[in-house]
Amino acid sequence: MASREWYLTSSSIKGLLLDITGVLYNSGEGGGIPIKGSIDAIARLSKAGIPVRFCTNETQCTKQEIAGKLNRLGFSLNAANIFPPAPAVRLVAKQRGLRPHLLVHPGVLPEFSDVPQDSPNCVVVGDAAQEFSYENMNRAFQILMGMDKPILISMGMGKYYKEGEHLVLDLGPFTKALEYACDVKAEVVGKPSKMFFETALRDMGITADEALMIGDDIVSDVGGAQACGLRALQVRTGKYRPEDEPHETVTPDGYVDNLAQAVDLYLAHK
Amino acid sequence: MASREWYLTSSSIKGLLLDITGVLYNSGEGGGIPIKGSIDAIARLSKAGIPVRFCTNETQCTKQEIAGKLNRLGFSLNAANIFPPAPAVRLVAKQRGLRPHLLVHPGVLPEFSDVPQDSPNCVVVGDAAQEFSYENMNRAFQILMGMDKPILISMGMGKYYKEGEHLVLDLGPFTKALEYACDVKAEVVGKPSKMFFETALRDMGITADEALMIGDDIVSDVGGAQACGLRALQVRTGKYRPEDEPHETVTPDGYVDNLAQAVDLYLAHK
Structure with missing residues (x-):
């Protein structure tokens, strides 16, 4: 579908899934900076009664903190509508009796406070940032090598994101x-895993063909959502780079300059 | 070829290529520990007039320091017979006008002292160990992302090695x-690259089918040498793990308990 046409089918779109970082705001020192027009765009969706869920691979803090951070920037978000990987991993761990060794950011540890972590039988990787030291990588490696069948869970597979400039x-x-290092294939919990998109759709009570995903990650957001049957837009904000347009493997249902333009077009043609 | 048979063709073996770490000694605090029988095995090869080259992916120091370290442990090695990746990368950089950003161990920097490193147009990765921090990984990543055609050179592709216990x-x-992260394929200089084995063979003046490689890395040492037409033995020392025998993709020409056993069998049947 050509990029100027996606909004002609707006009437069939009943709910939106939005990525957060790079779509709502750019992360950086002092809590980051809202992307121009995004605060207003979210408010207009809310006023129009459009269900919205925030489907993020943010793994540096709890979802309450994600909501708090965005609301301090001027957004008005309910933590219950935010779907990050950590609570999903917590659920998987409890269901399968996994005792994870956590190679994660300290900020997300509270999501795992009631999950047993002694004698670990799996390794969970989050966006550990500074914690991706040689020591910590070695520790995770040694734990995996000590298992008969290593279990490695990754909260997303994002390559990079924008931090400040x-x-x-x-x-x-x-x-x-x-x-x-360990000849193992990670299980991905988070985008682009199908289960992850489906959880958010189920929460909205709509089907994949009634939903539109908007993200800045061409592979995890756009490609991942399309693989689940959603339509998906690529924003030209966040980690977007002009050289990724067109992309080798993923063709978005449309490109938009930013979230505000997507919401303008959607609401105008709804 | 079954593992008990390789030495029956000893008479056609004119020279040996030996890995160092895990074959001659195990690295660790205080300079490491010689592997039982290896000092004597090297001495016996020398006494028998067998040409030997040391084909190592060691990239934490200069080759003079590798020789010095081993000789302090009781070996008698000439630095000229040691082939580590750094001098090969140095040559490649000079031939191709590359100005490397070095993500390497500080100990190997002297090998690159006469290579221009301003406005880097490639990234070279060595066994940087503690230097594999999130900051340093990001720096290398950002330099690669800033290039039109990223050039990434890796001094080997080893997965892990034994350090102490x-x-x-x-x-x-x-x-x-x-x-x-960068959608790029690294050029490997060091084992298992063909060019690397060939340089050592040329230095001995023998052909691939006249040489025997002995190493503890089933993929880089054994598989790499076999892909170049050499025979290759897997030692059960160093990083060897019983669960790697048999290996999924590589079948050594023989397994030996250690270098000493290989040299015993070789010299007895020569």
Whole structure:
């Protein structure tokens, strides 16, 4: 579908899934900066009664903190509508009796406070950032090598994101490092995993073909959502780089300059 | 070829290529520990007039320091017979006008002292160990992302090695991380690259089918040498793990308990 046409089918779109970082705001020092027009765009969706869920691979804090951070920037978000990977991993761990060794950011540890972590029988990787030290990578590696059948769970597979003015490494490369070292394939919980999108759709009570995903990650957001049967837009904000347009493997249902433009077009044609 | 048979063709073996770490000694605090029988085995090869080259992916120091370290442990090695990746990368950089950003161990920096490193146009990864911090990984990533055609050179692709009592991550996983983050394929200088084995063979003046490689890394040492037409033995020392025998993709020409046993069998049947 050509990029100017996606909004002609707006009437069939009953709910929106939005990525957060790079769509609502850019992360950086002092809590980050809202992307121009995004605060108003979210408010207009709310006023129009459009269900919205926030489907993020943010793994540096709890979802209450994600909501708090965004609301301090001027958004008006309910934590219950935010779907990050950590609570999903917590659920998986409890269901399967996994005792994770957590290679994660200290800020997300509270999500795992009631999950047993002694004698770990799996490794969970989040966006550990500074915690991706050689020591911590070695510790995770040694735990995996000590298992008969290593279980590696990755909260997303993002390659990089924008932090202030710079692109910085996301968790995906470090998961790849452990996969290579241990000859193991990670289970991904978070985008682009199908289960992850479906959880948010179920919460809205709509089907994949009634939903539109908007994200800045062409592979995890756009490609991941399309693989689940959703339509998906690529924003030209966040980690978007002009050289990724067109992309080798993923063709979005449309490109938009930012979230505000997507919401304008959607609401105008709804 | 069954493992008990390789030495029956000893008479056609004119020279030996030996890995160092895990074959001659195990690295660790205080300079490491010689592997039982290896000092004597090297001395017997020398006495028998067998040409030997040391084909190592060691990238934490210069080759003079590798020789010095081994000789302090009781070996008698000439630095000229040691072939580590750094001097090969140095040559490649000079031939191709590359100005490397070095993500390497501080100990190997002297090998690059006469290579221009301003406005880097490639990234070279060595076994940086503690230097594989999130900051340093990000720096290498950002330099690669700033290039039109990113050039990533990896001094080997080893997964892990033994340090004291523990397995620790080698450079390979970190190169994989950068490959994934930047959608780039690394050029490998060092084992298992063909050019690397051939340089050592040329220095001995023998052909691949006249040489025997002995190593503890089933993929880089054994598989790499076999892909170049050499025969290759797997030692059950160093990073060897019983669960790697038999190996999924590589079948050594023989397994030996250690270097001493290989040299015993070789000299007895020569």
